[in-house]
Amino acid sequence: MTLNEILAYQSISDEGASEMDDQKSHVNDLLLEIFENILVTEQKALRRGSFSDLSIAEMHTLEGIGLYDAHTMSETAARLEITTGTLTVAVDKLVRKGYVERLRDEADRRIVRVKLTRKGKLAYRLHTKFHTLLVERLLLPLDETGKKTLIRTLETIDGFVREQYRRYNITED
Amino acid sequence: MPEPTRSEVLNEISASIARLSNLPESEITEGQLLVVDLKLDSLAIYELVVDLEERFGMQISNEDAEGLETVGEAVDYVLMRLSAAQ
Structure with a gap:
């Protein structure tokens, strides 16, 4: 390989590396923006609506409690992946705001649901x-192949993020 | 407990809609569209759904609720679910 050929190869490699860096930076920006914008949009939608006294974190606690179930505090905390102490504080506030009620278990009065x-x-x-609605709007412009590709990509991202979450969780424990 | 008749289910639904829309119960008919004619917004539709769940002891998904366009369809839906549960 002549010097000119090496320089030409180097130049192409640098161009490729630069393109790769641009791609990484773009993916990073997109991920951060999507994450941030979904949270902000959720919060704004809540603030505008009939339940403006709810924060997003409280809304997600309601989701963890579930529409019909009456789980115990420890079951609910496990579903939400938080401690029972944290859940107790959140539930106290939600009870005061009228979104949640505590029930004594019929069979065992010591258990609170x-x-x-x-x-x-x-x-x-x-x-x-x-x-x-968010998902419907997201899928609307996509054909079947596009939808499948999107789902596959999101599953890959989800798998990766979950793996990182588990790793850091283990490290903290 | 005997299964409610069509007219009993209609009365329950009309009473709920009357409360939500401030219309007299007598003005609510089976052919009326919940959103267009009776001006029920998403929250009011879900209020109706929770009323039906409590009154008839059933669980209704958001998807099912959004598929109900008229008062008559809501009556049919409740009757179908009650019949399926028998």
Whole structure:
């Protein structure tokens, strides 16, 4: 290989590396923007609606409690992947705001269950509708192949992020 | 408990819609569109759904709720679900 050939090869490699860097930077920006914008849009939609006293974190606690179930505090905390202490604080606030009620277990009065009130159920349903609309709008311009590609890509991202989450969780424990 | 008749289900739904829309119950008919004629927004539709769940002891998904266009369709839906549960 002559010097000129090496220089030419180097120049192509640099160009490729630069393109790769641009791609990485673009993917990074997109991921951060999507993550941030979904959270902000969710929060704004809540603020404008009939349940403006709910934060997104509280809305996700309602989702963790579930529309019909009456799980125990420890079951609900496990579903939300938070401690029972954190859940107790969140539930106290949601009870005060009228979205959640505490029930004593019929068979064992020592066990406390949490359940959505009527107001909680309505907030849950409206929030679910928000997510449904978001996904419908996202899928609307895509044909079947596009939808399958999107799902595959999202599954890959989800798998990767979950793996990182598990790794850091283990490290912290 | 005996299964409610069509007219009993219609009365329950009309009472719920009357409360949500501030219309007299007598003005609510089976052919009316929930959103266009009765001006029920998403929240009001879900209020109706929770009323039906509590009154008839059933679980109704958002997808099913959004598929109901008229008062008559809501009546048919409740009757179909009650019949399927028998």
